[in-house]
Amino acid sequence: METAVFDSDDLQATEEYLSRAFTPMTISGRPENARARVDHRTEGGLTVDELSFGYTMSYDAGPLDRLCLVSVNEGVHTSGDEVCGPGETFLVAHPGRPYRGEVREADYTIVSFAPSHLQRTAAEGPGAVRLTGTRPVDAEANRVLHATVAYVRDTVLPAHASATADHPLVVGTALRHLAAVTLTCLPHTDRPDAGQQARTDSRDGHPDTLRRALAFIEDNAARDIGLAEIAAAVCVTPRALQYAFARHADTTPLRHLRRVRLDRAHADLLAAEPSRGSVTNIALRWGFAHQGRFAAHYREAYGRAPAETLRQLS
Template sequence: MEISHGMGAAVARASLGNFPLFSTFDLDEARARVSRVFCEHSLNVVGRSGRLGAEMYYRPLRGVGIGRMRYGASVSVDAGQLGDFALIQMPLSGAETIEHGGQTVLSDPSCASVLSPGQSLRFRHEESTEKLFIRIDRETLERHCRQHLGGDLRRPVVFDAAMHLQSPRAQAWVRLLNWLCQEISEDDASGAGMLQSPIYAAQIEQTVLTTLLLCQPHNYSARLADDTPMVAPSYVRKVERFIDDHADEPITIGDLAECAAVSTRSLFAGFRKFRNTTPMQYLKDVRLRRVREALISASPESTTVTAVAMRWGFTHLGHFTADYKRSFGESPSATLGR
């Protein structure tokens, strides 16, 4: 069985065999162990399929992880919304029917599924299915996309859910995964492999993210493909630095124009042209990220969402909650409660 000119199932199985995570015949244990890698979800055996025989192999590399798994039996999975990660699933055998963010994908060895953070996910994993998967932390993905675009992201990255592996662009992804599986086959837990090097792992992470962003269509593809020089003028970068340093202080558009020594009209025009946003939206996005950082590190026993939101200038809690969920795919109380 091959996935598009070279990703052999035997290669993937051999390369990940030295990183076993679990093997079980117990449905509840399988659900709990898979949840630790991905997120909480429901898991049910469908119909009179074969006996559950779940197993997973997994190798994390910084903000990226590559793994292989199967359930044995035909199962249905409902994950609600993906929050903190993107997920690419590439069946080595069998098939899955994916319902994701309003799209339906029949995924088999010729078609991978690309699942975006913040989008709903349900799927049926057929009895004979075994798959390779790549998990990417949401913050890692969005930071990398921001670095390429030279500015903030007003919306989360949302991919087309189907990756047709025979297409010319997808072939670059297949070749990369084939190479990465070969690298993992040379790796082990003893510390002797090249993947143990933080520098090498960082380069692999960057290559995986860049290849995915360039080969799979998403809502920022057109901007990434635009090779027109778009170096922002110094006053835009100066305002960004000012906001980053003073986001916890009362700031008006007049303050930002004064800092930049340009008119408010010029400031709006510069941000619209070079950042595809407005100065005040940039300020809001920075404050939302600071709230998230504070909630992740805080304890529910020592603080509240209201206190953190007010600390960063959000006085209308209904609007704040809606903006937060739109940006991060979960409510602020869910972030604090983890």
């Protein structure tokens, strides 16, 4: 994981750092004795920045090439006409458009990723989805998006030393989850020919599609794959793949992928030496960053805690 820390009360130095880290911008304010601090982490296309400003800072920024989700912890952050306070999360700007705003003695988190991940995640297919708003569609959507940003910040790419970022499956799975939550919580366009495409996808969702997808997942569960990669491997759209799993397996492609990885983790726990093996390391190896959720899924599948399986050979 690449990390960096910026800490300064010099306005020009802050402007130069923000311009390098995000997009060229001009800022103004009166720092006096207050400081600006940025804790930066990035890995596998996912970036977390924790920012703290002890003064009011105005900015005028150029276009971004990434989707930047801002979660406010303290103070106020504005962008254009949007004003966000503690507990609120929003998209700071649409990629490719300049923006301006103000940070008023605020602590906030920015989680960012390339827009292409929305297309890879969406069932509608490449080029079909475009975000049309910057605020979540309702209060519940804001809660979910805010919690997801916190999960990425605190569990996937935390500030303290952690093994999670060293596991590509963990970061890749988290990035797909974040993209899916973004599409769920922010307003976006629908594919213009959705009706015709749905009929085509329905025809492609046959048992042979399922058979080929199951084989691909079995052979590639250790790789960083998701809905788009599985669909491409069996030569159908993501939506057709979802149709096939729903009709013929009563599940989804990603739930099946999770179960396969859970089975691999179970096998590793059975094979590990209790004195040397680690539940945490095995869970991370198979893409499970949150140990509590891993334990819950494992207990549901096998009727006991993963640590019990690990200790059974002792």
